Amino acid sequence: xxxxxxxxxxxGIHTLLGxxxxxxxxxxxxxxAQAAFYAIGAYASGMLTVLWGWHIVPAMxxxxxxxxxxxxxxxxxxxxxxxxxxxxxxxAFGEGVRLFFFNFDxxxxxxxxxxxxxxxxxxxxxxxxxxNGWTSDQVMLxxxxxxxxxxxxxWWCDRSRYGSVLRAVGDDELAAQSVGxxxxxxxxxxxxxxxxxxxxxxxxxxxxxxxxxxLAFGVLQSIFALAYPIIGGLASVFGTLAAVVFVQxxxxxxxxxxxxxxxxxxxVLIIVAMVVRPSGFLDAQMFRNFRxxxxxxxxxx
Amino acid sequence: MLELERVSRHFGGVRALDGLDLMVPEGKIFxxxxxxxxxxSTTVNLVTGLFSLTSGRIRFRxxxxxxxxxxxxxxxxxxxxxxxxxxxxxxxxWQNLWVAQxxxxxxxxxxxxxxxxxGQAGARDEIxxxxxxxxxAHKRDELASNLAFGEQRRxxxxxxxxxxxxxxxxxxxxxxxxxxxxxQLRERILKLRDRGxxxxxxxxxxxxxxxxxxxxxxxxxxxxxxEGTPAEIQQDPAVRTAxxxxxxx
Numbered sequence: 001x002x003x004x005x006x007x008x009x010x011x012g013i014h015t016l017l018g019x020x021x022x023x024x025x026x027x028x029x030x031x032x033a034q035a036a037f038y039a040i041g042a043y044a045s046g047m048l049t050v051l052w053g054w055h056i057v058p059a060m061x062x063x064x065x066x067x068x069x070x071x072x073x074x075x076x077x078x079x080x081x082x083x084x085x086x087x088x089x090x091x092a093f094g095e096g097v098r099l100f101f102f103n104f105d106x107x108x109x110x111x112x113x114x115x116x117x118x119x120x121x122x123x124x125x126x127x128x129x130x131x132n133g134w135t136s137d138q139v140m141l142x143x144x145x146x147x148x149x150x151x152x153x154x155w156w157c158d159r160s161r162y163g164s165v166l167r168a169v170g171d172d173e174l175a176a177q178s179v180g181x182x183x184x185x186x187x188x189x190x191x192x193x194x195x196x197x198x199x200x201x202x203x204x205x206x207x208x209x210x211x212x213x214x215l216a217f218g219v220l221q222s223i224f225a226l227a228y229p230i231i232g233g234l235a236s237v238f239g240t241l242a243a244v245v246f247v248q249x250x251x252x253x254x255x256x257x258x259x260x261x262x263x264x265x266x267x268v269l270i271i272v273a274m275v276v277r278p279s280g281f282l283d284a285q286m287f288r289n290f291r292x293x294x295x296x297x298x299x300x301x
Numbered sequence: 302m303l304e305l306e307r308v309s310r311h312f313g314g315v316r317a318l319d320g321l322d323l324m325v326p327e328g329k330i331f332x333x334x335x336x337x338x339x340x341x342s343t344t345v346n347l348v349t350g351l352f353s354l355t356s357g358r359i360r361f362r363x364x365x366x367x368x369x370x371x372x373x374x375x376x377x378x379x380x381x382x383x384x385x386x387x388x389x390x391x392x393x394x395w396q397n398l399w400v401a402q403x404x405x406x407x408x409x410x411x412x413x414x415x416x417x418x419x420g421q422a423g424a425r426d427e428i429x430x431x432x433x434x435x436x437x438a439h440k441r442d443e444l445a446s447n448l449a450f451g452e453q454r455r456x457x458x459x460x461x462x463x464x465x466x467x468x469x470x471x472x473x474x475x476x477x478x479x480x481x482x483x484x485q486l487r488e489r490i491l492k493l494r495d496r497g498x499x500x501x502x503x504x505x506x507x508x509x510x511x512x513x514x515x516x517x518x519x520x521x522x523x524x525x526x527x528e529g530t531p532a533e534i535q536q537d538p539a540v541r542t543a544x545x546x547x548x549x550x
Contacts, residue, residue, distance in 0.1 A: 167389065176389075
């Protein structure tokens with residue numbers, strides 16, 4: 001049972017990470033800094049609960065807020081450049097943040113041990129959940145509460161005018177500015193929301209694993225964040241969830257019995273998935289067919 | 302309404318536009334014609350801010366708009382359509398019009414939050430009437446990329462109208478249309494003028510230009526070679542040699 005709880009939490013946190021990249025991808029931008037916002041959320045919220053005794057919920061909002069602030073700060077200069085330049089700029093920022101945490105020491109004596117981030121050793125004893133007597137059921141519900149909350153918010157946002165504006169910018173920047181859309185404002189706002197979601201995911205991750213270190217926040221993590229919405233498709237937030245279940249549930253855990261062959265098959269299956277469904281698992285046409293199907297009985301159909 | 306004063310735009314050594322003077326009067330349909338590469342589309346791109354000026358001045362309702370970014374010019378009241386249609390393909394017909402509602406009145410109607418998230422009843426009514434005007438009401442939930450060519454042209458015009466412009470730049474709106482569709486387009490353009498819109502029509506199709514414009518300027522190699530009423534232009538010997546070709550009638 002513990003195993004499935006662990007898997008469910010990993011899926012939940014990675015879904016949030018994927019969604020943080022999803023909203024940025026809607027505007028046609030690629031950010032390689034999602035792991036950095038994730039790290040900022042993780043370290044900040046961990047320090048707030050461990051060192052300063054904050055309650056977890058405000059600590060998480062602080063982590064999300066710092067992630068958002070960092071994303072806005074990167075977004076403003078970086079979004080003036082386009083395409084590949086943005087990839088390089090965010091990549092550099094991501095590595096910068098990782099190296100900062102690699103060298104970051106801030107320890108405080110608590111009882112008979114010292115706690116806090118300790119450079120390459122990482123940040124141990126983020127023991128908010130066990131110290132406050134949370135059971136693993138409660139932790140899991142807590143994680144998924146936020147996953148569902150963010151999914152619902154983004155799902156609603158997709159139906160709003162703002163969601164359409166994001167997609168308009170992603171479709172054709174020239175046409176978007178020609179109908180009066182302020183490209184910088186739209187891209188920076190999407191980046192900020194993405195940073196907030198990544199920061200929130202990091203906060204949950206830190207408290208669920210209890211031990212974080214810089215290696216968890218490398219380039220590979222940013223690539224995963226981008227891969228989920230791309231594999232799942234940008235038609236809906238459910239695509240990202242489906243991709244996380246596919247990658248984390250089936251490829252990473254489900255194929256464990258294959259031993260070393262798993263890593264080989266992993267790459268092959270991702271390629272197969274992209275060949276079979278080139279615009280993602282769940283694409284726009286599928287949703288339209290579904291809507292037509294359930295709306296078939298209505299008079300306006 | 303729109304004044305271009307000695308406007309030039311060079312691309313390297315190529316003078317796409319060279320000292321163009323143009324005065325588009327308010328409430329009129331002004332035609333801009335000329336052979337391929339004569340600078341018509343460059344003019345549209347300069348007025349909407351997609352290109353920057355090499356030299357010269359552009360004034361819109363008395364205001365110098367050269368320093369304004371493209372989206373600010375739209376909010377000042379300048380909208381356009383594209384020669385090669387540029388719709389938002391992954392959005393529906395309805396959403397294409399929805400995202401274009403960026404006029405100052407529309408922005409004022411929305412609050413800060415609902416500017417992004419809401420859609421007022423008034424805004425909806427406007428979209429509905431635009432869809433009817435364009436004959437696209439039955440396609441409102443179709444993805445723009447699934448529309449037929451003529452429908453895409455109509456949607457692009459409707460999208461420009463959704464921005465509540467004062468000046469509308471139409472960049473070859475009749476390209477690829479048959480004569481029945483051109484007839485419908487002419488009706489639409491005349492209706493828009495009757496609503497008080499000023500229109501700058503860049504077009505190759507003489508059938509449309511001669512029938513609908515109040516005044517025409519002719520460009521050749523980035524310079525204006527003639528200006529006048531359609532009747533005057535048709536009689537102008539310089540235009541006939543440069544553009545219509547010898548003996549064309």
